[in-house]
Amino acid sequence: MKFAVVVNEGPYTHQASDSAYHFTRAALEAGHEVMRVFFYHDGVNNGTRLTTPPRDDRHIVDRWSELADQYELDLVLCVAAAQRRGIVDAGEQKRNRKDTNNIAPGFRISGLGQLIEAGIQSDRLIAFGD
Amino acid sequence: MLHTVNKSPFEKNSLETCLRLSKSGSKILLIEDGVYGALKNGEMASAVNQCRKDREIYALGPDLRARGIEYDELIQGIAVVDYPGFVQLAAESSGVQSWM
Amino acid sequence: MNENASRSGAMTKKILYINRRAPHGSGYAQEGLDVALIGAAFEQDVAMAFIDDGVFQLKKGQDTQEIGSRNFSATYRALGDYDVHRVYVERESMTRRGLDEDDLMSLVYADEEDDWQEKPLIRIVGAKEMRDIIDDHAVIFNF
Numbered sequence: 001m002k003f004a005v006v007v008n009e010g011p012y013t014h015q016a017s018d019s020a021y022h023f024t025r026a027a028l029e030a031g032h033e034v035m036r037v038f039f040y041h042d043g044v045n046n047g048t049r050l051t052t053p054p055r056d057d058r059h060i061v062d063r064w065s066e067l068a069d070q071y072e073l074d075l076v077l078c079v080a081a082a083q084r085r086g087i088v089d090a091g092e093q094k095r096n097r098k099d100t101n102n103i104a105p106g107f108r109i110s111g112l113g114q115l116i117e118a119g120i121q122s123d124r125l126i127a128f129g130d
Numbered sequence: 131m132l133h134t135v136n137k138s139p140f141e142k143n144s145l146e147t148c149l150r151l152s153k154s155g156s157k158i159l160l161i162e163d164g165v166y167g168a169l170k171n172g173e174m175a176s177a178v179n180q181c182r183k184d185r186e187i188y189a190l191g192p193d194l195r196a197r198g199i200e201y202d203e204l205i206q207g208i209a210v211v212d213y214p215g216f217v218q219l220a221a222e223s224s225g226v227q228s229w230m
Numbered sequence: 231m232n233e234n235a236s237r238s239g240a241m242t243k244k245i246l247y248i249n250r251r252a253p254h255g256s257g258y259a260q261e262g263l264d265v266a267l268i269g270a271a272f273e274q275d276v277a278m279a280f281i282d283d284g285v286f287q288l289k290k291g292q293d294t295q296e297i298g299s300r301n302f303s304a305t306y307r308a309l310g311d312y313d314v315h316r317v318y319v320e321r322e323s324m325t326r327r328g329l330d331e332d333d334l335m336s337l338v339y340a341d342e343e344d345d346w347q348e349k350p351l352i353r354i355v356g357a358k359e360m361r362d363i364i365d366d367h368a369v370i371f372n373f
Contacts, residue, residue: 026213119369127228153365225368
Protein backbone atom coordinates (compact mmCIF):
# COMPACT_ATOMS: atom_id res chain seq x y z
CA MET A 1 0.00 0.00 0.00
CA LYS A 2 1.24 3.46 -0.87
CA PHE A 3 0.32 6.05 1.76
CA ALA A 4 0.43 9.83 1.71
CA VAL A 5 0.34 11.62 5.07
CA VAL A 6 -0.73 15.23 5.66
CA VAL A 7 0.22 17.18 8.79
CA ASN A 8 -1.81 20.32 9.38
CA GLU A 9 -0.53 21.53 12.75
CA GLY A 10 2.79 22.53 14.24
CA PRO A 11 4.79 20.72 16.91
CA TYR A 12 3.75 20.54 20.57
CA THR A 13 0.56 22.62 20.51
CA HIS A 14 -1.41 19.79 18.89
CA GLN A 15 -0.93 16.05 18.90
CA ALA A 16 -1.17 15.97 15.11
CA SER A 17 2.53 15.81 14.36
CA ASP A 18 3.07 13.08 16.96
CA SER A 19 0.18 10.97 15.65
CA ALA A 20 1.35 11.45 12.07
CA TYR A 21 4.86 10.41 13.03
CA HIS A 22 3.72 7.24 14.84
CA PHE A 23 1.41 6.32 11.97
CA THR A 24 4.12 6.92 9.38
CA ARG A 25 6.66 4.89 11.34
CA ALA A 26 4.18 2.00 11.81
CA ALA A 27 3.33 2.01 8.10
CA LEU A 28 6.99 1.92 7.11
CA GLU A 29 7.80 -0.82 9.63
CA ALA A 30 4.92 -2.88 8.23
CA GLY A 31 6.55 -2.68 4.83
CA HIS A 32 4.22 -0.12 3.27
CA GLU A 33 5.43 2.82 1.24
CA VAL A 34 4.86 6.36 2.48
CA MET A 35 5.36 8.36 -0.67
CA ARG A 36 5.21 11.79 0.96
CA VAL A 37 4.51 13.56 4.21
CA PHE A 38 3.07 16.96 3.32
CA PHE A 39 3.00 19.74 5.89
CA TYR A 40 0.34 22.44 5.43
CA HIS A 41 -1.10 25.31 7.51
CA ASP A 42 0.86 25.51 10.78
CA GLY A 43 2.26 22.06 9.99
CA VAL A 44 5.15 23.80 8.24
CA ASN A 45 6.45 24.71 11.70
CA ASN A 46 7.57 21.09 12.02
CA GLY A 47 10.31 21.99 9.54
CA THR A 48 12.37 24.56 11.44
CA ARG A 49 15.77 23.44 12.68
CA LEU A 50 15.81 26.09 15.44
CA THR A 51 13.69 24.34 18.07
CA THR A 52 15.13 23.52 21.49
CA PRO A 53 12.61 21.39 23.34
CA PRO A 54 13.39 20.36 26.92
CA ARG A 55 15.83 17.43 27.10
CA ASP A 56 13.28 15.17 28.76
CA ASP A 57 10.73 15.67 25.98
CA ARG A 58 10.60 14.29 22.47
CA HIS A 59 12.35 16.29 19.78
CA ILE A 60 9.60 16.43 17.18
CA VAL A 61 11.60 18.10 14.41
CA ASP A 62 14.67 15.91 14.78
CA ARG A 63 12.46 12.82 14.96
CA TRP A 64 11.05 13.64 11.52
CA SER A 65 14.53 14.36 10.13
CA GLU A 66 15.82 11.03 11.46
CA LEU A 67 12.86 9.07 10.08
CA ALA A 68 13.35 10.77 6.71
CA ASP A 69 16.99 9.80 6.73
CA GLN A 70 16.29 6.21 7.75
CA TYR A 71 13.57 5.59 5.15
CA GLU A 72 14.32 8.22 2.47
CA LEU A 73 11.01 9.86 3.27
CA ASP A 74 9.91 12.87 1.25
CA LEU A 75 9.01 15.58 3.78
CA VAL A 76 7.48 18.56 1.99
CA LEU A 77 6.58 21.95 3.47
CA CYS A 78 4.03 23.94 1.49
CA VAL A 79 5.78 27.03 0.11
CA ALA A 80 2.84 29.43 0.58
CA ALA A 81 2.26 28.32 4.17
CA ALA A 82 6.01 28.37 4.87
CA GLN A 83 6.37 31.89 3.51
CA ARG A 84 3.54 33.10 5.74
CA ARG A 85 5.08 31.50 8.81
CA GLY A 86 8.77 32.16 8.20
CA ILE A 87 10.14 28.72 7.39
CA VAL A 88 12.88 29.40 4.86
CA ASP A 89 15.32 27.34 2.82
CA ALA A 90 18.35 28.70 0.95
CA GLY A 91 16.36 29.25 -2.23
CA GLU A 92 13.56 31.12 -0.45
CA GLN A 93 16.15 33.11 1.51
CA LYS A 94 17.65 34.37 -1.73
CA ARG A 95 14.31 34.86 -3.54
CA ASN A 96 12.71 36.82 -0.73
CA ARG A 97 15.87 38.57 0.51
CA LYS A 98 15.90 37.15 4.03
CA ASP A 99 19.02 37.32 6.18
CA THR A 100 18.98 33.62 7.04
CA ASN A 101 17.26 30.30 6.45
CA ASN A 102 16.01 27.82 9.03
CA ILE A 103 14.82 24.66 7.32
CA ALA A 104 15.54 21.40 9.14
CA PRO A 105 17.44 18.50 7.53
CA GLY A 106 15.35 16.12 5.49
CA PHE A 107 12.64 18.69 4.68
CA ARG A 108 12.11 20.53 1.40
CA ILE A 109 9.84 23.40 0.46
CA SER A 110 7.55 22.99 -2.53
CA GLY A 111 4.15 23.93 -3.93
CA LEU A 112 0.63 22.77 -3.13
CA GLY A 113 0.76 20.72 -6.30
CA GLN A 114 2.83 18.22 -4.31
CA LEU A 115 -0.15 17.70 -2.00
CA ILE A 116 -2.56 17.13 -4.88
CA GLU A 117 -0.06 14.84 -6.55
CA ALA A 118 0.28 12.87 -3.31
CA GLY A 119 -3.49 12.43 -3.23
CA ILE A 120 -3.56 11.24 -6.83
CA GLN A 121 -0.54 8.94 -6.73
CA SER A 122 -1.06 7.32 -3.33
CA ASP A 123 -3.48 4.54 -2.52
CA ARG A 124 -4.53 6.15 0.76
CA LEU A 125 -4.26 9.75 1.94
CA ILE A 126 -4.56 10.32 5.67
CA ALA A 127 -4.50 13.66 7.47
CA PHE A 128 -3.63 14.71 11.01
CA GLY A 129 -4.61 18.11 12.35
CA ASP A 130 -6.81 20.03 14.70
CA MET B 131 -14.19 3.75 4.27
CA LEU B 132 -12.21 4.37 7.45
CA HIS B 133 -13.24 7.46 9.39
CA THR B 134 -10.89 8.85 12.04
CA VAL B 135 -12.05 11.28 14.71
CA ASN B 136 -9.42 13.08 16.77
CA LYS B 137 -11.40 15.58 18.86
CA SER B 138 -13.30 15.07 22.06
CA PRO B 139 -17.08 15.16 21.46
CA PHE B 140 -17.32 17.46 24.48
CA GLU B 141 -15.09 20.00 22.76
CA LYS B 142 -16.17 19.84 19.14
CA ASN B 143 -18.88 18.33 16.97
CA SER B 144 -16.56 16.21 14.86
CA LEU B 145 -17.72 12.87 16.29
CA GLU B 146 -21.37 13.91 15.96
CA THR B 147 -20.82 14.88 12.33
CA CYS B 148 -18.89 11.68 11.67
CA LEU B 149 -21.75 9.58 13.07
CA ARG B 150 -24.21 11.51 10.91
CA LEU B 151 -22.18 11.33 7.70
CA SER B 152 -20.47 7.93 7.82
CA LYS B 153 -22.14 5.33 5.69
CA SER B 154 -23.37 1.97 6.94
CA GLY B 155 -20.50 -0.51 6.82
CA SER B 156 -17.84 2.11 7.62
CA LYS B 157 -15.19 1.71 10.28
CA ILE B 158 -14.64 4.54 12.74
CA LEU B 159 -11.38 4.92 14.64
CA LEU B 160 -11.15 7.29 17.59
CA ILE B 161 -7.68 8.76 18.05
CA GLU B 162 -6.08 11.50 20.17
CA ASP B 163 -8.78 13.31 22.18
CA GLY B 164 -11.37 11.48 20.10
CA VAL B 165 -10.99 8.50 22.43
CA TYR B 166 -13.09 10.37 25.01
CA GLY B 167 -16.01 9.56 22.72
CA ALA B 168 -15.60 5.92 23.75
CA LEU B 169 -16.34 6.47 27.44
CA LYS B 170 -19.29 4.32 28.44
CA ASN B 171 -20.37 6.81 31.08
CA GLY B 172 -20.07 9.83 28.78
CA GLU B 173 -22.97 11.56 27.07
CA MET B 174 -22.00 10.19 23.65
CA ALA B 175 -22.22 6.57 24.74
CA SER B 176 -25.77 6.08 23.55
CA ALA B 177 -25.18 7.66 20.14
CA VAL B 178 -21.96 5.72 19.63
CA ASN B 179 -23.63 2.51 20.73
CA GLN B 180 -26.48 3.07 18.26
CA CYS B 181 -23.98 3.43 15.49
CA ARG B 182 -22.38 0.09 16.35
CA LYS B 183 -25.39 -1.58 14.73
CA ASP B 184 -24.10 -0.91 11.23
CA ARG B 185 -20.55 0.36 11.74
CA GLU B 186 -17.47 -0.86 13.61
CA ILE B 187 -15.91 1.43 16.20
CA TYR B 188 -12.28 1.30 17.25
CA ALA B 189 -10.17 3.28 19.69
CA LEU B 190 -6.40 3.77 19.53
CA GLY B 191 -4.70 2.06 22.48
CA PRO B 192 -1.77 4.44 22.99
CA ASP B 193 -4.19 7.40 23.16
CA LEU B 194 -6.43 5.60 25.68
CA ARG B 195 -3.49 4.72 27.90
CA ALA B 196 -2.07 8.24 27.68
CA ARG B 197 -5.36 9.55 29.03
CA GLY B 198 -5.69 6.96 31.79
CA ILE B 199 -8.72 5.33 30.21
CA GLU B 200 -9.01 1.68 31.19
CA TYR B 201 -10.65 -0.87 28.93
CA ASP B 202 -13.53 -1.37 31.38
CA GLU B 203 -14.42 2.30 31.00
CA LEU B 204 -15.10 1.86 27.32
CA ILE B 205 -18.45 1.30 25.60
CA GLN B 206 -18.81 -2.44 25.22
CA GLY B 207 -17.92 -3.71 21.79
CA ILE B 208 -15.39 -1.03 20.94
CA ALA B 209 -12.21 -2.71 19.73
CA VAL B 210 -8.83 -1.32 20.77
CA VAL B 211 -6.01 -1.20 18.20
CA ASP B 212 -2.46 0.09 18.32
CA TYR B 213 -0.64 1.92 15.52
CA PRO B 214 0.02 -1.22 13.46
CA GLY B 215 -3.72 -1.92 13.68
CA PHE B 216 -4.42 1.67 12.64
CA VAL B 217 -2.25 1.19 9.58
CA GLN B 218 -3.99 -2.07 8.77
CA LEU B 219 -7.45 -0.48 9.06
CA ALA B 220 -6.35 2.25 6.67
CA ALA B 221 -4.83 -0.23 4.23
CA GLU B 222 -7.94 -2.43 4.20
CA SER B 223 -10.37 0.46 3.68
CA SER B 224 -11.50 2.02 0.41
CA GLY B 225 -10.23 5.39 1.61
CA VAL B 226 -9.73 7.44 4.76
CA GLN B 227 -11.82 10.40 5.94
CA SER B 228 -10.06 12.31 8.74
CA TRP B 229 -12.58 14.26 10.84
CA MET B 230 -10.68 16.91 12.76
CA MET C 231 -15.41 3.12 -8.96
CA ASN C 232 -13.17 5.86 -7.80
CA GLU C 233 -10.97 5.95 -10.88
CA ASN C 234 -11.96 6.80 -14.41
CA ALA C 235 -10.16 7.32 -17.66
CA SER C 236 -10.22 10.99 -18.50
CA ARG C 237 -10.77 12.27 -21.99
CA SER C 238 -7.02 12.44 -22.49
CA GLY C 239 -6.67 8.79 -21.50
CA ALA C 240 -4.86 9.42 -18.21
CA MET C 241 -6.30 7.94 -15.01
CA THR C 242 -8.34 10.40 -12.97
CA LYS C 243 -9.41 10.11 -9.38
CA LYS C 244 -12.46 11.45 -7.63
CA ILE C 245 -11.22 14.08 -5.22
CA LEU C 246 -13.38 15.66 -2.53
CA TYR C 247 -12.52 18.80 -0.58
CA ILE C 248 -14.47 18.93 2.67
CA ASN C 249 -14.78 22.33 4.36
CA ARG C 250 -16.06 22.40 7.93
CA ARG C 251 -14.80 25.67 9.33
CA ALA C 252 -16.08 29.22 9.30
CA PRO C 253 -14.08 31.80 7.36
CA HIS C 254 -11.85 34.48 8.91
CA GLY C 255 -11.67 33.14 12.48
CA SER C 256 -8.92 30.83 11.26
CA GLY C 257 -6.91 30.46 8.07
CA TYR C 258 -8.18 27.00 7.13
CA ALA C 259 -10.96 28.19 4.81
CA GLN C 260 -8.66 30.37 2.71
CA GLU C 261 -5.83 27.84 2.61
CA GLY C 262 -8.35 25.14 1.71
CA LEU C 263 -9.63 27.17 -1.19
CA ASP C 264 -6.03 27.57 -2.41
CA VAL C 265 -5.73 23.78 -2.66
CA ALA C 266 -8.95 23.50 -4.67
CA LEU C 267 -7.78 26.14 -7.14
CA ILE C 268 -4.33 24.63 -7.59
CA GLY C 269 -5.94 21.21 -7.96
CA ALA C 270 -7.61 22.39 -11.16
CA ALA C 271 -4.33 22.02 -13.01
CA PHE C 272 -4.39 18.26 -12.41
CA GLU C 273 -7.58 17.57 -14.40
CA GLN C 274 -9.16 15.29 -11.84
CA ASP C 275 -12.85 14.76 -11.05
CA VAL C 276 -13.23 17.29 -8.26
CA ALA C 277 -16.04 18.12 -5.83
CA MET C 278 -16.33 20.34 -2.76
CA ALA C 279 -18.49 19.78 0.28
CA PHE C 280 -19.43 22.38 2.89
CA ILE C 281 -20.45 20.87 6.22
CA ASP C 282 -20.93 22.24 9.77
CA ASP C 283 -19.48 25.77 10.06
CA GLY C 284 -18.07 25.41 6.55
CA VAL C 285 -21.44 26.55 5.21
CA PHE C 286 -20.63 30.03 6.53
CA GLN C 287 -17.84 30.29 3.94
CA LEU C 288 -20.52 30.66 1.27
CA LYS C 289 -22.56 33.33 3.04
CA LYS C 290 -22.93 36.36 0.82
CA GLY C 291 -22.01 39.90 1.77
CA GLN C 292 -18.69 39.26 3.55
CA ASP C 293 -16.67 42.45 4.09
CA THR C 294 -13.34 42.03 5.86
CA GLN C 295 -12.13 45.60 5.60
CA GLU C 296 -12.44 46.39 9.30
CA ILE C 297 -10.70 43.22 10.47
CA GLY C 298 -7.92 43.93 8.01
CA SER C 299 -7.66 40.50 6.47
CA ARG C 300 -7.98 39.60 2.82
CA ASN C 301 -11.54 39.17 1.58
CA PHE C 302 -11.07 35.92 -0.28
CA SER C 303 -14.82 35.19 -0.38
CA ALA C 304 -15.02 36.54 -3.94
CA THR C 305 -12.73 33.70 -5.00
CA TYR C 306 -15.52 31.14 -4.56
CA ARG C 307 -17.06 32.65 -7.71
CA ALA C 308 -14.04 31.39 -9.66
CA LEU C 309 -14.57 27.75 -8.66
CA GLY C 310 -16.59 27.06 -11.80
CA ASP C 311 -13.72 28.34 -13.93
CA TYR C 312 -11.33 26.09 -12.02
CA ASP C 313 -13.03 22.84 -12.99
CA VAL C 314 -14.98 22.45 -9.74
CA HIS C 315 -18.42 21.59 -11.07
CA ARG C 316 -19.87 19.90 -8.02
CA VAL C 317 -20.35 21.89 -4.80
CA TYR C 318 -22.42 20.21 -2.14
CA VAL C 319 -23.77 22.02 0.92
CA GLU C 320 -25.29 20.00 3.75
CA ARG C 321 -28.87 20.97 4.50
CA GLU C 322 -28.76 20.11 8.19
CA SER C 323 -25.63 22.23 8.69
CA MET C 324 -27.45 25.17 7.13
CA THR C 325 -30.69 24.68 9.05
CA ARG C 326 -28.93 24.47 12.39
CA ARG C 327 -27.25 27.75 11.62
CA GLY C 328 -30.39 29.50 10.47
CA LEU C 329 -29.27 29.74 6.86
CA ASP C 330 -31.25 29.10 3.73
CA GLU C 331 -30.33 29.09 0.05
CA ASP C 332 -30.95 32.83 -0.29
CA ASP C 333 -28.20 33.54 2.22
CA LEU C 334 -25.58 31.90 0.05
CA MET C 335 -23.55 33.38 -2.77
CA SER C 336 -24.77 32.59 -6.23
CA LEU C 337 -22.07 30.40 -7.78
CA VAL C 338 -22.25 29.21 -11.37
CA TYR C 339 -20.28 27.18 -13.85
CA ALA C 340 -20.41 26.86 -17.64
CA ASP C 341 -21.50 23.35 -18.63
CA GLU C 342 -19.41 22.42 -21.66
CA GLU C 343 -21.64 19.41 -22.26
CA ASP C 344 -24.67 21.64 -22.60
CA ASP C 345 -23.53 24.35 -24.98
CA TRP C 346 -21.62 26.18 -22.20
CA GLN C 347 -24.87 27.12 -20.48
CA GLU C 348 -24.42 28.74 -17.10
CA LYS C 349 -25.73 26.54 -14.31
CA PRO C 350 -25.88 26.86 -10.54
CA LEU C 351 -22.93 25.24 -8.86
CA ILE C 352 -24.31 24.76 -5.35
CA ARG C 353 -26.41 21.69 -4.59
CA ILE C 354 -27.96 21.51 -1.15
CA VAL C 355 -28.08 17.88 -0.06
CA GLY C 356 -29.33 15.95 2.93
CA ALA C 357 -27.26 13.77 5.22
CA LYS C 358 -28.02 10.56 3.35
CA GLU C 359 -26.82 11.96 0.04
CA MET C 360 -23.75 13.49 1.73
CA ARG C 361 -22.90 10.07 3.23
CA ASP C 362 -22.93 8.59 -0.26
CA ILE C 363 -20.86 11.46 -1.64
CA ILE C 364 -18.18 11.04 1.03
CA ASP C 365 -18.12 7.27 0.66
CA ASP C 366 -17.74 7.63 -3.09
CA HIS C 367 -14.42 9.51 -2.95
CA ALA C 368 -11.13 7.73 -2.34
CA VAL C 369 -9.17 10.96 -1.93
CA ILE C 370 -10.54 13.43 0.59
CA PHE C 371 -8.88 16.65 1.72
CA ASN C 372 -10.23 18.25 4.89
CA PHE C 373 -10.03 21.92 5.77
